[in-house]
Amino acid sequence: MANTGAPTSTIFRRPKQSSSWTDWLTTVDHKKIGIMYGYSAFFFFVLGGIEALILRLQLAGPDGSVLEAAEYNAMFTMHGTTMVFLFVMPIGAAFFNYMLPLLIGARDVAFPRMNALSFWIFIFGGIFLYSSFLFGTTGPPAGGNLPGGATDASWLGSTINGGWFMYQPNAGPRFSTGTVLDYGSIGLQILGLSSLIASVNFIATVFNMRAKGMKLLRMPVFAWMTTVVAFLLLFSLPIIAVALFMVTFDRQLGTLFFDTFQGGDAILWQHLFWLFGHPEVYILILPAMGIVSEVLPVFSRKPLFGYPAVVFAGAAIGFLGFGVWAHHMFSSGITPVAQAAFGLATMTIAVPTGIKIFNWLGTMWMGKIKFTTPMLFSLGFVALFVVGGLSGVTHSIVPADWQQTDTYYIVAHFHYVLFGGAIFGIFAGLYYWFPKLTGRMMSEKLGKVHFWLMFIGMNLTFGPMHWLGLQGMVRRTWKYPEEYNFGTWNMVVTVGAYIIALSIAVFMVNWIKSKRKGVPSGMDPWDARTIEWSIPNPTPEWNFGVNPEVQGLDDWWHRKYDDDEEGRPVRKADADAVIAQFHEQGVNPPAPIHLPSPSYFPFIAGLSFLAIGYGVIYHTRGWGLPLLIFGVVLLLSSLIGWSLEPIEEEHEEVHA
Amino acid sequence: MAQAQTKAHPEPKQYVQIALLLAVLTGVEVALYYIEQGGVSSSIVYPTLIILAALKFVIVVAFYMHVRYEKSLIARFFTVGFFGALMLYTVVLGTFGVLASLGGQ
Amino acid sequence: MSDIAHDEQVHETTGIETRKLAMWIFLSSEFMFFGALISNYLLFKGRPGFPEPYPSEVFDIPFTSVSSFVLLMSSLTMVLADHALHKDDQRSTRTWLVATALLGMVFLAGQVFEFAGFVTEEVPMKLSTNPAASAFFTLTGFHGMHVLVGVIMLLTLVGVSFRKGKLSTATGLNLESVALYWHFVDIIWIVIFTIVYLIK
Numbered sequence: 001m002a003n004t005g006a007p008t009s010t011i012f013r014r015p016k017q018s019s020s021w022t023d024w025l026t027t028v029d030h031k032k033i034g035i036m037y038g039y040s041a042f043f044f045f046v047l048g049g050i051e052a053l054i055l056r057l058q059l060a061g062p063d064g065s066v067l068e069a070a071e072y073n074a075m076f077t078m079h080g081t082t083m084v085f086l087f088v089m090p091i092g093a094a095f096f097n098y099m100l101p102l103l104i105g106a107r108d109v110a111f112p113r114m115n116a117l118s119f120w121i122f123i124f125g126g127i128f129l130y131s132s133f134l135f136g137t138t139g140p141p142a143g144g145n146l147p148g149g150a151t152d153a154s155w156l157g158s159t160i161n162g163g164w165f166m167y168q169p170n171a172g173p174r175f176s177t178g179t180v181l182d183y184g185s186i187g188l189q190i191l192g193l194s195s196l197i198a199s200v201n202f203i204a205t206v207f208n209m210r211a212k213g214m215k216l217l218r219m220p221v222f223a224w225m226t227t228v229v230a231f232l233l234l235f236s237l238p239i240i241a242v243a244l245f246m247v248t249f250d251r252q253l254g255t256l257f258f259d260t261f262q263g264g265d266a267i268l269w270q271h272l273f274w275l276f277g278h279p280e281v282y283i284l285i286l287p288a289m290g291i292v293s294e295v296l297p298v299f300s301r302k303p304l305f306g307y308p309a310v311v312f313a314g315a316a317i318g319f320l321g322f323g324v325w326a327h328h329m330f331s332s333g334i335t336p337v338a339q340a341a342f343g344l345a346t347m348t349i350a351v352p353t354g355i356k357i358f359n360w361l362g363t364m365w366m367g368k369i370k371f372t373t374p375m376l377f378s379l380g381f382v383a384l385f386v387v388g389g390l391s392g393v394t395h396s397i398v399p400a401d402w403q404q405t406d407t408y409y410i411v412a413h414f415h416y417v418l419f420g421g422a423i424f425g426i427f428a429g430l431y432y433w434f435p436k437l438t439g440r441m442m443s444e445k446l447g448k449v450h451f452w453l454m455f456i457g458m459n460l461t462f463g464p465m466h467w468l469g470l471q472g473m474v475r476r477t478w479k480y481p482e483e484y485n486f487g488t489w490n491m492v493v494t495v496g497a498y499i500i501a502l503s504i505a506v507f508m509v510n511w512i513k514s515k516r517k518g519v520p521s522g523m524d525p526w527d528a529r530t531i532e533w534s535i536p537n538p539t540p541e542w543n544f545g546v547n548p549e550v551q552g553l554d555d556w557w558h559r560k561y562d563d564d565e566e567g568r569p570v571r572k573a574d575a576d577a578v579i580a581q582f583h584e585q586g587v588n589p590p591a592p593i594h595l596p597s598p599s600y601f602p603f604i605a606g607l608s609f610l611a612i613g614y615g616v617i618y619h620t621r622g623w624g625l626p627l628l629i630f631g632v633v634l635l636l637s638s639l640i641g642w643s644l645e646p647i648e649e650e651h652e653e654v655h656a
Numbered sequence: 657m658a659q660a661q662t663k664a665h666p667e668p669k670q671y672v673q674i675a676l677l678l679a680v681l682t683g684v685e686v687a688l689y690y691i692e693q694g695g696v697s698s699s700i701v702y703p704t705l706i707i708l709a710a711l712k713f714v715i716v717v718a719f720y721m722h723v724r725y726e727k728s729l730i731a732r733f734f735t736v737g738f739f740g741a742l743m744l745y746t747v748v749l750g751t752f753g754v755l756a757s758l759g760g761q
Numbered sequence: 762m763s764d765i766a767h768d769e770q771v772h773e774t775t776g777i778e779t780r781k782l783a784m785w786i787f788l789s790s791e792f793m794f795f796g797a798l799i800s801n802y803l804l805f806k807g808r809p810g811f812p813e814p815y816p817s818e819v820f821d822i823p824f825t826s827v828s829s830f831v832l833l834m835s836s837l838t839m840v841l842a843d844h845a846l847h848k849d850d851q852r853s854t855r856t857w858l859v860a861t862a863l864l865g866m867v868f869l870a871g872q873v874f875e876f877a878g879f880v881t882e883e884v885p886m887k888l889s890t891n892p893a894a895s896a897f898f899t900l901t902g903f904h905g906m907h908v909l910v911g912v913i914m915l916l917t918l919v920g921v922s923f924r925k926g927k928l929s930t931a932t933g934l935n936l937e938s939v940a941l942y943w944h945f946v947d948i949i950w951i952v953i954f955t956i957v958y959l960i961k
Contacts, residue, residue, distance in 0.1 A: 200787050204786060209774065210774045235793050253889075265804070268804065640917050644924070
């Protein structure tokens, strides 16, 4: 019985709740926002995947001629940028948005409108980035040519092309004329803002919105990982923001930060980028680790082994992650002292990571394992992440890294941790929490087909890259000659990539079918441990009918099960009655519930960034500066309007 | 206001006194600048300037931003943010050899 | 409408008002932002061989000292506004808010005047003169932008107080949070004034 609230008049009428498309545009409900993040992120996943498949066509055999050199640069850049910023981060946001309030027993996040703002900034940032295909121009360096001798790139090559890391001065105004790298630097800036706003929101939520009895060390591990990720974002995004401003100013205003011909410093960019970039990779992996920490205990019928250790290890990984950035720069000419220090620091991160791995193994040890699809993906995560982590540790040995840098060995490493790790974890989460979203179960049969195809495909794709790299196959190079004998394994890699694509198709079929006709899940289909399963599926709009009171870790489990003398779970006599009772109060809340009212300001504020972005790039053209000014005015007015708009309509202030 | 305030906030009179103190400290800083111009060694002046700036910084944070009077979580956010940034950028500048050259000035 | 549901929804598990907490969270990240900008400047300011002038050669310390004093005093008026709101004295709150905004605008005007001076010197210092100049303008420029945003928030608060008759905490913008932001901008200037202007 949600209170929808009648509109009051500001300049325009405030939107009412409805189920039309305007509902989605103005929603401030964390679940809807999470769903929008999820579908958008998946869409970009497919785009990034297509970019990879095109790359693999080019590299399937020696002297490939599918892509020109300039097009190749664009494809690998967009593949990386899309996967990192437009898929893994937003799908993490999808999970945080949907699940975090449920996991801590809250009705929504601390700032629902700001939450919507984060989404709209993200989606318009992604559109802005991809519009570079349509509007962006590449230009040769002054007095030079584009790679391969071209003077202008084709459509496929006319997009961001400096690598996802945009090293300077290559990606600066002198060597990359044209506008594509402005789309890159400004687009990333916009996306960064989205995540920064979200991180403030999530930290405030975790600190202040927990249910009664939900002490910090009783929160589910995924809630903890969300918090650590939010802190990583909070402290690392400002650094890349400064770096991106510097690039934008170099390109637009003539500053000289990175122009080595005039005293600028190329290494400065690398430091600033990787100061952000390294915490970034922990931002990418920690959510998946959190998901796995939720799934493994449920399907081992055992509590997570060493919960405090897993939590603190996650925090330690985050903290140490700020101290190792220059391990991306071992071959950039930093001093031997710096190399030794960063090499050593990098090795230490293996310790908390290892703690997590052993605790996951300990969780499963002597458990009653149920090999459901989410469990398979979690097991896959553990195995594949270990492989990726081991190759990562080999990079920490500096002389070895000099051999490995810029080869496919590195590509193998980060795809094992990001694909085998983050993406497998994400799929585990999607299968595990699908019932919360839809009230239905995904098909186990199709799920297993998806898993095995993906597992095989993934290893075929990234396994051979280890030895291809050690044999000397170089990164970011659009073709290799016959004489190197890389052809056979590259063909295997390409076949593997297409198998992955097939597995994704299976997943998509499963999702669509199950959403419509999947077996209804009922309330607690997995017989799970944590609080999000104590409410009906699909999740009611108000989340909890009655504000929960938590008595300990895995509170929901302990309402259903006691432990016998040997620590084995014994179902309580009244477990079914308890479940039924929670279901009833979830569906029919006893007291009226007030939810934050929808608002169109976040949408408008997000839209204004498009105007600002295009305005900055084209400010020297007649219409550019007016567009920029319009964007700024639109942003300011929407923010001011927002601050005049009450959080809920027609209620007195609730804070004393 | 329902929020718990651990100690009573200062009165306007005290805020004005603090402002005067800040003004005096600023005056001393500017004076030190000219003293250094006049020939006093920078290795005395510069550390003093930094201490004075730090003092002003802490006074504003503690009294105007009420950190002294708030729950300790607030102080923790400030400390982590500020000292974290300080340490991180010291390491960065160190890697560039900037700290060595600054010390030599 | 049941008040029980209302109170249950006012979550403050830490006992700290949520918007104040959020502003502190945001400010802790701003340290990283300004830290990067300041480090940038420290990196380039002493590098030899750039085309003249270096920023430290064109500073007008007396002028900037007055500017700094103005900003410092605006922190006083800000905290007096905050205090007045706690005492529910709407008129004084408004007065002090306006005073703070005015002092902020005086500071900004000073910055604009100072930059205009640098750019029109006989040997001008512009954004593109050398990397140290780029770093200087970027650092102080971003600080100025932060002051401008602060002034806009202050004036919005004044507007809210007129429109609704009194400042309340039911709307999003909150005087205590704006005050924190304003003081933050001031303490960053304390650091900049010493490290950039006074220490050569």
